Amino acid sequence: MRNRRPVDRVKFVTRKFLLAVLAAAVAFPLLYMLSSSLFSARDFNQIHILPETPVWANYIKALSHRHFLSYIVNSVGTALLASILRTAVIILAAFALTHLRFRGRNAVFAALVLTLFIPQEALLYQNYRTVASLGLLDTWAGIIATSLFSGAQMLLVMGSFMSLGHETYDAARIDGASDLMYIHSVLVPLSGPVVITVFIQTLITVFNSYLWPLLVTNRPGSRTIQVGITMLGFAESGETGAQMATITLISIPFLVILAIAKRKIQNALIRR
Amino acid sequence: MKKRNEPKAYLYLAPAILIAAVFWWFPAAKGLVESFLKVNQAGKVLGFAGFSNYMMLFRDKAFLNSLSVTLRFILLFVPVNTLITLLAASLTRRPSRFSSIPEYIFFSPVAISLSAYSLLMKEIFRGTASVANRLLGTGSGWITEPAGAMATLVILGVFLDFGLDYMILMCAFRSIDRNVIEAARMDGAGGWRLFFQIELPLIRETVSATVFLALKDAILISAPIMILTEGGPYRSTETLMFYYYIEAFKSGNRAVQNALSSLVLIVATVAMAVFGSLRRRAR
Numbered sequence: 381m382r383n384r385r386p387v388d389r390v391k392f393v394t395r396k397f398l399l400a401v402l403a404a405a406v407a408f409p410l411l412y413m414l415s416s417s418l419f420s421a422r423d424f425n426q427i428h429i430l431p432e433t434p435v436w437a438n439y440i441k442a443l444s445h446r447h448f449l450s451y452i453v454n455s456v457g458t459a460l461l462a463s464i465l466r467t468a469v470i471i472l473a474a475f476a477l478t479h480l481r482f483r484g485r486n487a488v489f490a491a492l493v494l495t496l497f498i499p500q501e502a503l504l505y506q507n508y509r510t511v512a513s514l515g516l517l518d519t520w521a522g523i524i525a526t527s528l529f530s531g532a533q534m535l536l537v538m539g540s541f542m543s544l545g546h547e548t549y550d551a552a553r554i555d556g557a558s559d560l561m562y563i564h565s566v567l568v569p570l571s572g573p574v575v576i577t578v579f580i581q582t583l584i585t586v587f588n589s590y591l592w593p594l595l596v597t598n599r600p601g602s603r604t605i606q607v608g609i610t611m612l613g614f615a616e617s618g619e620t621g622a623q624m625a626t627i628t629l630i631s632i633p634f635l636v637i638l639a640i641a642k643r644k645i646q647n648a649l650i651r652r
Numbered sequence: 653m654k655k656r657n658e659p660k661a662y663l664y665l666a667p668a669i670l671i672a673a674v675f676w677w678f679p680a681a682k683g684l685v686e687s688f689l690k691v692n693q694a695g696k697v698l699g700f701a702g703f704s705n706y707m708m709l710f711r712d713k714a715f716l717n718s719l720s721v722t723l724r725f726i727l728l729f730v731p732v733n734t735l736i737t738l739l740a741a742s743l744t745r746r747p748s749r750f751s752s753i754p755e756y757i758f759f760s761p762v763a764i765s766l767s768a769y770s771l772l773m774k775e776i777f778r779g780t781a782s783v784a785n786r787l788l789g790t791g792s793g794w795i796t797e798p799a800g801a802m803a804t805l806v807i808l809g810v811f812l813d814f815g816l817d818y819m820i821l822m823c824a825f826r827s828i829d830r831n832v833i834e835a836a837r838m839d840g841a842g843g844w845r846l847f848f849q850i851e852l853p854l855i856r857e858t859v860s861a862t863v864f865l866a867l868k869d870a871i872l873i874s875a876p877i878m879i880l881t882e883g884g885p886y887r888s889t890e891t892l893m894f895y896y897y898i899e900a901f902k903s904g905n906r907a908v909q910n911a912l913s914s915l916v917l918i919v920a921t922v923a924m925a926v927f928g929s930l931r932r933r934a935r
Contacts, residue, residue, distance in 0.1 A: 391843065399743045403757045406740070406814065409772045410760060412783065416775070424775075427786050473668035482661040492668060495676040497924060501872045501893055502916040505900035505909055506679030509695075529671040559660070588765040591875040595901070606767045610879055620775065627768045634763035642756060649823035 410631075417625040421618045441614070441622035442629055447600050451608035452630075454520070458604060459587035462524040466582045467575060469528055474537040475563055479549055496531035501591075508595050518602040523593050527586050533578045540571040573648065584634075605630055680917060687910040695906065705911040712908070717887050718895035724802065725891060726870040729809045733866045737814055738859065741821035742847065755822070762815030769811050770879035777804040798888030801881050805889050808876050813869060817862045824858035825851060860931050867927065871920055892916060 416424070418434035442448065476482075477489055500507065507526055516522030544567065552562045568575055593604045603611070609630070614623040662669075687705050690698040709715050740758050744751055761769070776783045777794035784794060794800040828851060836850045852859075874893035877883060883890035883898070890898075896916065900909040 395743060398739070399754055402736075402740055402743065403754045406761065406811075407757045408787075409769065409776060409811065410764065412776060413768075413772055427781060427783055429783070429786075469667045469671065472664040476661045476664040480657045480661045480664075482657040484658075485661070488665060488669065491677070492672055495672050497921045498676050498680050498917060499868075499872055499920050500675070501874065502896070502913045502920065503676070503679040503683065504897065505913065506683055507675055508901075510674060510679065526675045529668055529675075531672075534668070559664075588767075590765070590767045591878070591897075594878075606765050609771065610767055623771065624775075627771060631764050631768055635760060638759060638763045639756060642752075642759060645819065646755075646823060649819065649827075651827045 410635075413624055413628055413631065417621060417628040419621040419624065421621070424620050435621055438619075438621040438625040439629070441619065442625040445612060445614075445622075445626070447603070447608060447612075448626070450601050451603060451605040454523070454602060455587055455604040455606065458520050458523045458593075459583050461520060462527045462586040463579050463582040465524070466528050466530065466533070467579050470530065470534050470537050470578060471563060471568065471575070474534055474541050475559070475567065477534075478538050478541040479546070479559075492529075492534060493531050495529065500526055504591070504595065511596055517596050518599050522596040523604065524586065525596075526592060527582065527589070530578075530582070533581065537571065537574055537578060540574040541567060544570055577648075683910050683913045684917070686906075687914040691906045691910070693904060693906060701907075705907045706915070709908055709911045709915070714887065714890070714895060715908075715912070718890050718892045721802075721888065721890055722871065722873075722892040725805065725809075725873065726867065728802070728806045729870045730863060730866045732806055733810050733813055733817070734859070734863055736810060737817040737821055737862065740814075740818050741825055742851075744822055745825035745851070747826070758818045758822075759815050761811050762819070764811075766812060766875055767879055769808060770876045773804060773808045773811070774880050777807075795881050796885060798885055801885060801889050805873075805877065805880060808880060809869070809873065812876065813866060817865070820858060820862060821855070824855040828854050857931075864924075864927055864931070867923065868920070871916075871923060 412429075415430055417438055418431040418436065419428065419438070420431065420433070420435045423431050473492065477485065477492075511517065511522045511525050514522075516525060548566055549562060552566060557565075587604075588606060589604075590606045590610075594607045597603045597607065600608075600611075609623065609626055612623055612626060614620060614626070686697075688701055688703070690701040690704075692698055744754050744758065764772075774795065777800070779796045780791060780793050782794060785791060792800045792803075795804050832850065832854070833846065836846055841850065872893055873891055874897055877889055877891060877894045878897070881889045883894050892912075893916065896909070896912045899905045899912060
């Protein structure tokens, strides 16, 4: 490597330079988030990059915001509940569509896949009316109502179930195992990675969703953190630092999870 | 004797069918039907309207503006997003001793939520006296002027999609059979030729999948705009879906709302179908 031709060395340096610039650009908002979470109002006004003197009180303000705890509880609660329910709904549907022969199978399958082509963003108002008329505004049920199914994830789970074959199912039936027992002790464990992927995907999607929870919640106590951080009132009262501290607090857990799970995700995505 | 499966199968499918019906099939069908009817503010049907709701929409200057804003956003965002994620993925496609550091940096945007990134960008690009101008040495007004606001929105869009697209593309590069690359190297292909004639064509399926996702996100973008610019300045970032949100929830205009939601459904479905068939043909 040391005795490269000069042309190669120029290429090598150019590549590393481009990489450094791009990495710096991608990392900048995150670094600015960390840095500005310690800013005073003066730091924001004078457009500093680093705080003059770190204002740790921003974190105290963030944590003692009177709705912070309920925002977090609502976000974690709805995300967990939605993930559990959606995964269950999808597993049951995928089982019926892959393991049972029945009249109308193809029609039901096609109709469920059709949801893939209907973006819910275009149905916001209609779905809002439905949830409102069911009396679910300001409830966890209202927040998760539109997140309990996904056509794409159903296809993913069906693919995994189909690859397992019917022999084990037939054998289990002869041994007198019920469908639910078979799903619970054979199908789901054998499709582990796919089921976990569906669960985590849903968890992150619901936890990070903004528009729908914004529409179906009015009381501050029923809002989720993603809606909440835009309504903390810190920025308006000249305490942008406390807002940045709140954003930092909710981002760090996911940055840590990502650092731990990075290799696993990569291994799942690289096919050799 | 064959046991009948129907009751059992439909019992398992019931939750999925119920949810799909209530939150997809029913609202889509209702919107489509009502877009051809006269409906008053309270939702009461007053009669047949033909295409008059749609005509009203196309005479509405704000709607036409939102169409052109969305089109401009698509034309800016999709290529920029594709090129930047592809550049990052190609620069890190060969694992090396320290490559996990840039990999983690490029993957990290996945951990930051839509509203968090929107608030961050709102602060970084807040106007003439902003961090962005200080670092870049520019004098742009960013979110306070039309062109700057669109640029900021494109940048925000790239950050929102970057992490996932990068991971998918980088892993696609690494999934290429090493023997293929070694054989090409033996034949004297290196650097640019190896990249453009061997590696890039081998992952074109994945690239087109990320383009497809970017296109879908661009057509449907609205939530980041609510936080970043609220459609302004002078409606310069008022996209189709943001306009829909305003009409449906702020003005309560049922006719426009139904026509618009049906139109977006049709446009999204057609765009996805056309893109899908183009991909199949390219295969």
